[in-house]
Amino acid sequence: MIHMQHMKKVYRAGLIETEALADLSLHVATGEFVAIMGPSGSGKTTFLNVAGLLDTFDGGTFTLEGQDVRSFTDRERTRLRNEKIGFIFQSFNLIPDLDVFDNVEVPLRYRGLPARERAQRVEKILVELGLVARMRHLPSQLSGGQQQRVAIARALVGQPKLLLADEPTGNLDSVSARRILELLETINTKEGMTVVMVTHDQEIAARAHRRVHVLDGRVIDPRNQPAYTSTSDTASPSHLALPTFEPEPGAR
Amino acid sequence: MEMLAYHCRLALRSLRRDLSFSLAMVCCLALSSSIWGGALAHYLRLHESHRPWSHQAFAIDAQRGDTQAAIKAMLPGDWRRQNIVLNWSEYAKLKHALACPIGGNYRADFLVQDQAHQLVMARMPGRFTDGLLFSLFPRRFAWGHPWSAADEQAQRPVVVLSRVLNQQLFGGANSVGRSLNIEGRAFRVVGVLADHQPYLPPWDLAAGGADQDRFMIPLTLAPVLAVPPEYETHGYARTRSFEALLASPKPFIATWVQTPSAQAVRVQTQIEALIGTHVLVRPLAEHRRNYPLPPQGAEFFTVLCALVILVGGFSMTRLLFAKSVARQKEIGVHRALGASRASLFVRTMIEAAMVALAGAILTVPLLQLLLWFFNARHLTNDVPLAFTNSLLLAATLPAFVVGLAAGLYPAWRVAHTRPTLYLARV
Numbered sequence: 001m002i003h004m005q006h007m008k009k010v011y012r013a014g015l016i017e018t019e020a021l022a023d024l025s026l027h028v029a030t031g032e033f034v035a036i037m038g039p040s041g042s043g044k045t046t047f048l049n050v051a052g053l054l055d056t057f058d059g060g061t062f063t064l065e066g067q068d069v070r071s072f073t074d075r076e077r078t079r080l081r082n083e084k085i086g087f088i089f090q091s092f093n094l095i096p097d098l099d100v101f102d103n104v105e106v107p108l109r110y111r112g113l114p115a116r117e118r119a120q121r122v123e124k125i126l127v128e129l130g131l132v133a134r135m136r137h138l139p140s141q142l143s144g145g146q147q148q149r150v151a152i153a154r155a156l157v158g159q160p161k162l163l164l165a166d167e168p169t170g171n172l173d174s175v176s177a178r179r180i181l182e183l184l185e186t187i188n189t190k191e192g193m194t195v196v197m198v199t200h201d202q203e204i205a206a207r208a209h210r211r212v213h214v215l216d217g218r219v220i221d222p223r224n225q226p227a228y229t230s231t232s233d234t235a236s237p238s239h240l241a242l243p244t245f246e247p248e249p250g251a252r
Numbered sequence: 253m254e255m256l257a258y259h260c261r262l263a264l265r266s267l268r269r270d271l272s273f274s275l276a277m278v279c280c281l282a283l284s285s286s287i288w289g290g291a292l293a294h295y296l297r298l299h300e301s302h303r304p305w306s307h308q309a310f311a312i313d314a315q316r317g318d319t320q321a322a323i324k325a326m327l328p329g330d331w332r333r334q335n336i337v338l339n340w341s342e343y344a345k346l347k348h349a350l351a352c353p354i355g356g357n358y359r360a361d362f363l364v365q366d367q368a369h370q371l372v373m374a375r376m377p378g379r380f381t382d383g384l385l386f387s388l389f390p391r392r393f394a395w396g397h398p399w400s401a402a403d404e405q406a407q408r409p410v411v412v413l414s415r416v417l418n419q420q421l422f423g424g425a426n427s428v429g430r431s432l433n434i435e436g437r438a439f440r441v442v443g444v445l446a447d448h449q450p451y452l453p454p455w456d457l458a459a460g461g462a463d464q465d466r467f468m469i470p471l472t473l474a475p476v477l478a479v480p481p482e483y484e485t486h487g488y489a490r491t492r493s494f495e496a497l498l499a500s501p502k503p504f505i506a507t508w509v510q511t512p513s514a515q516a517v518r519v520q521t522q523i524e525a526l527i528g529t530h531v532l533v534r535p536l537a538e539h540r541r542n543y544p545l546p547p548q549g550a551e552f553f554t555v556l557c558a559l560v561i562l563v564g565g566f567s568m569t570r571l572l573f574a575k576s577v578a579r580q581k582e583i584g585v586h587r588a589l590g591a592s593r594a595s596l597f598v599r600t601m602i603e604a605a606m607v608a609l610a611g612a613i614l615t616v617p618l619l620q621l622l623l624w625f626f627n628a629r630h631l632t633n634d635v636p637l638a639f640t641n642s643l644l645l646a647a648t649l650p651a652f653v654v655g656l657a658a659g660l661y662p663a664w665r666v667a668h669t670r671p672t673l674y675l676a677r678v
Contacts, residue, residue: 055671074593078301081587082590093585096582106589107259110590110591112255115254
């Protein structure tokens with residue numbers, strides 16, 4: 001799915017240059033669940049930005065599903081982001097004046113799907129995530145766990161092949177965090193979606209297939225393990241089968 | 253089309269969310285465009301002010317040495333007000349002896365009372381004039397006609413009302429045959445003018461730019477009513493009696509002759525022989541050259557006000573830009589979810605278009621209010637600023653265009669926002 005070789009990324013602010021990625025090489029196979037770990041400033045975020053085609057890079061090679069992304073135009077990168085990549089943000093990043101339905105619908109709007117198909121897909125994912133009763137609620141009317149589920153629904157509604165999650169449980173209480181993590185595991189194991197998750201939490205990272213440690217823009221192996229190869233390459237899913245969430249009491 | 257509707261919906265929500273920003277933008281645009289509209293109305297009033305034209309109209313400019321110095325000291329550099337009037341005896345002499353028609357006039361303050369409506373007695377500017385001026389400088393009549401030569405000779409109390417006075421006293425209705433009390437005498441209305449008096453009327457060689465004449469009465473009535481000229485511009489001392497004024501050499505009558513251009517020099521020679529003073533017979537064209545409409549400075553003022561609308565647009569750009577900066581995180585989310593640069597550009601432009609449209613709409617009542625204020629105060633001239641369709645278009649269209657243009661830079665910036673810059677982490 002993701003193949004990076006000798007990746008370099010330098011941020012420039014005036015005369016100051018900061019090397020965020022320095023010779024980073026990483027391969028994430030299709031269907032793998034990878035946890036990216038590392039201290040602040042280690043390059044995790046930059047890695048995810050580049051992997052999600054949100055940012056460019058200065059050196060090395062990066063292929064996504066076998067395609068060299070360097071040659072992509074901005075329009076092609078935008079289309080790939082929309083069709084193949086789902087994003088889950090730590091702070092949910094829901095659009096405040098759109099209700100749940102409209103928030104989840106956003107990627108499908110940009111894909112140009114017809115209204116009926118959009119509605120079917122959104123309702124289906126909201127049912128699967130137990131949010132259908134909150135369909136017309138604004139984000140401000142939801143709990144943190146509900147908001148993150150909406151964010152996940154938004155990431156999954158386009159049926160992407162790659163899910164990039166940044167500290168998806170970082171802003172949640174332990175119960176909500178556990179449920180979100182179970183959801184991600186289900187998405188990965190049952191649907192075969194590739195999941196790359198950044199986390200600081202060793203316990204959460206332990207539930208991934210593989211933990212990748214990043215330090216100073218490089219992948220390191222604390223136990224001096226040399227190779228980073230996939231062991232669970234599976235077929236990509238055609239549809240989702242997620243654990244059922246019961247509607248909350250009092251939901252309208 | 254569906255995507256466009258979606259963009260419109262999101263743009264509208266965005267404007268509603270930052271309502272104070274949105275209102276500030278609309279107000280900036282509407283205020284600036286209504287100021288521009290007001291200035292334009294003023295300019296158009298000057299520009300479109302219809303000044304009657306005649307190839308046979310020549311102003312008599314008596315080049316007298318005795319009053320020239322005093323007048324030049326009083327009104328330095330003013331071509332029109334220097335020696336281009338006659339005294340009463342000169343006027344009377346020319347009126348009776350000159351081969352071609354002659355028309356004199358002067359403006360005065362009259363005590364007026366409307367008999368029918370029992371209005372409070374008021375002083376208002378009117379004009380003694382020869383009937384010739386109605387044909388020399390043709391003016392449209394809403395009702396009636398000028399008084400006749402017989403009226404003039406018989407010193408009949410007849411009056412031609414201005415449009416503004418007819419509106420004030422008779423609600424704009426046909427008032428021909430009605431009576432008006434001027435200086436204690438009942439005057440019969442014989443005609444009502446259809447248009448407002450033009451700015452800088454050519455027949456008035458002694459003054460201009462002030463309030464319109466409210467009415468015109470025959471100059472032959474001047475000795476009867478004994479109302480002195482409005483201005484002391486020609487050395488006339490108000491303390492003296494009107495009879496003394498008529499007998500004195502002090503000039504106060506602006507005088508025109510009607511003659512074919514080819515005979516102007518001969519007429520000039522005739523006048524010089526009759527009054528014994530060096531005279532210039534100046535064609536109306538020269539008057540117009542020296543007093544162009546709009547007057548000098550009007551263009552500058554109008555252009556200056558046109559810049560105000562650009563300032564309004566610039567303020568809108570700044571506000572839109574500030575708004576887009578505040579929303580950069582959301583913009584980053586949209587980019588991450590697959591929004592193209594073009595779609596973000598279009599959405600911001602739609603926001604700008606909505607603000608521009610609202611600004612243009614708000615311009616209409618604001619401009620009406622502004623014109624009402626200026627018309628109510630009639631600061632320099634009581635010819636009202638007109639709220640016309642062309643003015644409406646000229647004020648609102650630039651507001652819309654400037655509003656759209658104001659959105660270009662913020663839209664470009666939004667479209668080129670790096671999604672990672674404000675999404676603290678992916």
